[in-house]
Amino acid sequence: MSRSGPVGTAAEAAKLHGMPKEAQPRECSIADTLDLVGERWSLLVIRELSHGVRRFDGIVLNTGASRDILTARLRKLEAAGIVRRERYSDHPVRFEYHLTPAGVELCDVLITLMRWGDRHLHPDDPPVRWQHSCGEPLDAMVICRHCGGEARVGAHSPTGRGVKSGNTTHTATAQ
């Protein structure tokens, strides 16, 4: 496998003997986003908020999450600036939850997850349809802003500091 030259010593040490501990995960926005939102329930919470369900018990009911976990997730999403917690009553102190603009942007992830599930898990009876503002049921597509073409075509070639050189291990071409 590719003598990748003078890399950082972590990877070297790692491959010296059986890779005991030193994995060197990529720097990557996907991983970083998943750290915030990749746990069980988090994205379903965002789904509920985007559907207009704003109260604790409503979210419990519609997702199936247990209440303690839901508390933890809401706190984490709030800390990440994805959710805003707002008091709607003072006498019994009560809160409801809203998506922040950053949270609303996460709906793109929900949309692509839903499209995949509709196509591959429910090919002829999507359980939910989202109506787009144009009036039609939403059928989503991810495109490149520059050329307008479908984003996922052929092999993409990643570049940047999160890309290591010698790890593709002689299997170069696309799928």
Place this chain on the structure above:
Amino acid sequence: MSRSGPVGTAAEAAKLHGMPKEAQPRECSIADTLDLVGERWSLLVIRELSHGVRRFDGIVLNTGASRDILTARLRKLEAAGIVRRERYSDHPVRFEYHLTPAGVELCDVLITLMRWGDRHLHPDDPPVRWQHSCGEPLDAMVICRHCGGEARVGAHSPTGRGVKSGNTTHTATAQ
């Protein structure tokens, strides 16, 4: 999650007295897709495969997943038809992993996750850029196939059997 089962009166019973146990999660392609792919590491495995890393140790190295978990994830993704396991050597039996077409379609999810992370977590230095086939660095957008407009605009209104009626609890309007 997503206990579909014989629905009917569960929600009714649930909201009648204090909702002791009976949550009734929505039928939903988002939840169903997350059941397959929503665990930690699963999407990072798909990221690696989409980058052309096909071997067990390469995936361990680049994701940081522990080996036993990776084994479990790969088996699950294979069972779901997202990943194909292919023998590339017989004498020491060795395998490598590929994305199936269904797996390739999941790259849309990765792309939207990456875009969110780039915008909100690394506003001025994305760790990785994906080059689109048009030559430009990919800047993705989710659109509606019908009208070509951005998918996530204003409030969407979900319809279908996965939508329950009385759960929005008097908070009606959009975000």
Place this chain on the structure above:
DNA sequence: ACCAGAGAGTTGTGTTTTCAAACTAACTGC
């Protein structure tokens, strides 16, 4: 005044998953 119930959690107690590192097994190349 009294009780039921909503709402938003917290607490306590088990059950599962995950983790990290070590170990196995079957080879290759020198």
Place this chain on the structure above:
DNA sequence: GCAGTTAGTTTGAAAACACAACTCTCTGGT
């Protein structure tokens, strides 16, 4: 015949999760 590669298992310990029950503060009915 030994170092090294590859693809996993195994093994305890740690973290996450599930579930029911409980709290605390009101509101609304009788």
